[in-house]
Amino acid sequence: MSYGGGELFGDISLTLSPGSFHFLTGPSGAGKTTFLKLCYGALLPTAGHIRLFGADLRTMSRDDVALARRRIGVVHQDVQFLEHLPVADNVALPLIVSGHDRNSEAENLRELLKWVGLSHRADALPAELSGGERQRAALARAVIMSPEVILADEPTGNIDWEMSQRLLQLLVELNRMGKTIMIATHDMNLIRAAKSQVQARVLRISQRRLQTAGADL
Amino acid sequence: MKPDLTAMTAFLAGDAQADRLVPPTGFTARLTIFAAAAMAFLTVFAMALSLATGRLADRWGDELARASTLRISAPMDQRAAQTAAALRVLETTPGVAAARALSEDEQRALLEPWFGPDLPVASLPIPQLIEVIEDDAGYDAAGLRLRLAAEVPGAVLDDHTRWRRPLVTAADRLRLLGWLSIGLIGAATAAMITMAAQAALAANAQVIAVLRLVGARDAYIAGAFVRRFTLRALSGAALGTVLGMLAVLLLPSAQAEAGFLTGLGFQGWHWVWPLIIPILGAAVAYAATWQAAHRTLKELS
Ligand SMILES: Nc1ncnc2c1ncn2[C@@H]1O[C@H](COP(=O)(O)OP(=O)(O)OP(=O)(O)O)[C@@H](O)[C@H]1O
Ligand SMILES: [Mg+2]
Numbered sequence: 001m002s003y004g005g006g007e008l009f010g011d012i013s014l015t016l017s018p019g020s021f022h023f024l025t026g027p028s029g030a031g032k033t034t035f036l037k038l039c040y041g042a043l044l045p046t047a048g049h050i051r052l053f054g055a056d057l058r059t060m061s062r063d064d065v066a067l068a069r070r071r072i073g074v075v076h077q078d079v080q081f082l083e084h085l086p087v088a089d090n091v092a093l094p095l096i097v098s099g100h101d102r103n104s105e106a107e108n109l110r111e112l113l114k115w116v117g118l119s120h121r122a123d124a125l126p127a128e129l130s131g132g133e134r135q136r137a138a139l140a141r142a143v144i145m146s147p148e149v150i151l152a153d154e155p156t157g158n159i160d161w162e163m164s165q166r167l168l169q170l171l172v173e174l175n176r177m178g179k180t181i182m183i184a185t186h187d188m189n190l191i192r193a194a195k196s197q198v199q200a201r202v203l204r205i206s207q208r209r210l211q212t213a214g215a216d217l
Numbered sequence: 218m219k220p221d222l223t224a225m226t227a228f229l230a231g232d233a234q235a236d237r238l239v240p241p242t243g244f245t246a247r248l249t250i251f252a253a254a255a256m257a258f259l260t261v262f263a264m265a266l267s268l269a270t271g272r273l274a275d276r277w278g279d280e281l282a283r284a285s286t287l288r289i290s291a292p293m294d295q296r297a298a299q300t301a302a303a304l305r306v307l308e309t310t311p312g313v314a315a316a317r318a319l320s321e322d323e324q325r326a327l328l329e330p331w332f333g334p335d336l337p338v339a340s341l342p343i344p345q346l347i348e349v350i351e352d353d354a355g356y357d358a359a360g361l362r363l364r365l366a367a368e369v370p371g372a373v374l375d376d377h378t379r380w381r382r383p384l385v386t387a388a389d390r391l392r393l394l395g396w397l398s399i400g401l402i403g404a405a406t407a408a409m410i411t412m413a414a415q416a417a418l419a420a421n422a423q424v425i426a427v428l429r430l431v432g433a434r435d436a437y438i439a440g441a442f443v444r445r446f447t448l449r450a451l452s453g454a455a456l457g458t459v460l461g462m463l464a465v466l467l468l469p470s471a472q473a474e475a476g477f478l479t480g481l482g483f484q485g486w487h488w489v490w491p492l493i494i495p496i497l498g499a500a501v502a503y504a505a506t507w508q509a510a511h512r513t514l515k516e517l518s
Contacts, residue, residue, distance in 0.1 A: 042430070062435055062514075069432035080427050084240040096238065097433035141431065 001034060002046050008034055010047065012210040014203070016149065016182060021175045021198045023191050024184040025213065026205035032184040033077050035205065036151050039182070040072050041065040053148075070098050073142030077153040077184075079134045081126035088113065088122040091140045098145070109144065115170060116140045117163070131158035139167055149180040156187055164190055172197050238428060239421055239441045246449055249413050253453025253502070254460070256406045257494045260399055261461025264490055267395030269481045274388035277381055284377065285358075287316075287347040291371030300345050303369045307349060310364070312356030319346045349374075406450070406498060407505045414446050414509040422513075429517055439510035446506040447499050454498030458491050 001008045008031040016022065016039075024032050037043040038050055041057050050057040052068045060068070073094075081090045092102055092109050102109075113119045116136035121129060129137065135158050142150055150171065156164035168190060175181045175198055185191065194200050202213040287307070291299045300318050307316035319327075324346060325338045358376050365372040418425065421442075428438050465482045483490065 040430075066429070066432050066434040069430065074430065076430070080423065080430070082238060082240075082424055082427055085237065089237070093238075093427070094431040096235070097428055097431055097437055145432075 001031065001038065001043075001048075003034075007208060009205055009208045009210065012048075014210060016180050018148065018180055019175070019178050020180055021172075021194070021200040022182045023194070023200055023202045024182060024205070025186065025188075025191070025202060028186075030205040032205060033153055035210075036074070036153050036182070036184055039151055040069060040074050070094065070145055071148045073145065073147035073150040075135070075138045075142045075150075075152040075155045077157070079138040081134070081137070083126050086123045086125060087118060087129065087137050090126060091118075091137055091144055093141060094145045105144075112140045112144055117166070132160070132163060135159055136163070136167070139170070143170070143174060147179070150174060150182070152181075152183045154185055155183060156185065156190055161189070165193065168194055235437065235441045236444065239417075239424055239445070242417065242420070245413060245417060246445070249410065249446060249449040250453035250456070252409050252413075253406065253450040253498050254457035256402050256409075257454035257457030257498055258461040258464075259457075260402050260494050260497075261458055261465060261491050263395050263398040263402065264494075265465050265482055267392050267399070268483060268487050268490065270388045270391040270395065272484070274385050274392060277388065278385045283351045283355075285349045285351070286375045286377070287349055287365075288344045288373045288375060289347065289369070289371050290344040290373065293342060295371070296345055299369050299371050300347065303347055303365065303372050306361075306364055306368055307347070310356055310361055312351055312354050313349055314352040315350040317348050319348060344371075403497065403501055407501045410446055410450060410502045410505040411509050414442060414506040415513075417442060417445075418509060418513045425514070426517060429514075435511065435514045438514060439507060442510050443503060443506040447503045450502030451495055451499035454495040458494045461494075462488075462491050 001010065024035060026032055034043065038045055039052075041050075041052060041060070044050075044057060052060070052065075053071065055064065055068070057065070081087075082093065085093075088109060089096075091113065092105065095102055095105055095109075110119070113122055116139060118133060118136055118140065121133060126134065126137070135155060139152065139155055142152070152171070155167055155171075159167070164187070171181050171183065172194065183190075183194075191200070191202060204211050204213045287303055289296060289299050289303060304316055304318065307313050321338045324343065325334075325336055327346075328336055328338070328343075358374065362374050365374060425438055462483075468482055
């Protein structure tokens, strides 16, 4: 993979098996975000192939990619919302754009907001949220469709340890329900905390290769 | 992807949730409505012009082509005799279906616009007019002139082609210009809607990116914009059309006084024509916005 300059990373072969739990680490600028973008079809690899749910990304139509994204929940590093709509609507956005009836999911939405501790902020606009609140809202938006795969890019970047633990807890529970999880993070404590609860593999991008990190963590 | 009609009707029904996803824009919305209304207003006039000149061309081309006039300019005492002689000649001319001397009243009516009513036609040295109606085959004008020259010295045959042909050509050209104007107005509308849509898409680039990331299909995102612009064009064009039709309706009528002219306006079922303007406007907006949206979306992952 390269953005036109030097190669960012290459010679990677990885299959996320259903129900697996992965961490992705590596120094800043190593390409974690880039790697996740490849995984949800926001970027095409400059070489090699990416398969989403068995289909080659290169041969997928734009609609195919859109439909695949409904099965992948993503927490972006630069969390983006529709700034003119309240938090509740933003969290429900994947439901709205995929044509679900929002009213029948109202209970689901309320539960989820409660889980991420945003019930009292449901009617606030995204611009009125703190950084941590935005990230929690982003996680809620990522999981509301009950996707098969959840990709989270630094989901705990702006939040305190206690809230991080709660988010991790949510992801671990989702993993137990059979969801595939991949979290890009620098936070070694988070990885350790997770390892005590689930079978997590830690991947590390360094020297332009994807390596499985040692057991020292 | 191309616009199709079933999708069009379905999407006009609307999706309140989808509409909220794109932030409302009061000012540009009003501009679009205004532009559509102005264009529709102009289209009504171009249409009225085309239809009126069309009527004119048809009438001059059709009716007058089969009619000609014989003018008897003779001293008063010979006028009746020469008229009778001319009628006899005409009766035996092959290709003449009917010939009829105009009555005093009819001649007075013809002169009335210039001399006013109560003109004593009978006592004036005014030529007697004979209306000649051809049959489908038509007559030989040169031959008829020769016979008239021999038998009715005061007769002058005017078969109207001299002044009719340039008028018909002018009317045809005017009609063509009218339709061309409608085409240009349509193209200009498409250009304006495209620019407005492009601006709206650019202003909402972040919204579009977010929608795309959470799994919205292109048609869904495009639909939110296309619906807006189609509805704005539809309502604007409807407003402009109604105003245009009212203006045409209120045009002073010149029918009775200038019988050979035709009023600028719609007649009979032609009033249905302007009603398609809003539909055309909406269709133009639909296609233009659809194109713009898909061009923008293609550049997004
Ligand atoms: N759109 C882009 N065009 C060109 N270069 C880019 C683009 N996006 C990222 N890069 C470069 O690619 C490299 C990897 O970026 P990436 O965002 O994947 O890193 P990261 O591992 O997520 O870093 P961080 O931990 O800081 O989030 C960086 O050097 C970055 O400058
Ligand atoms: Mg990153």
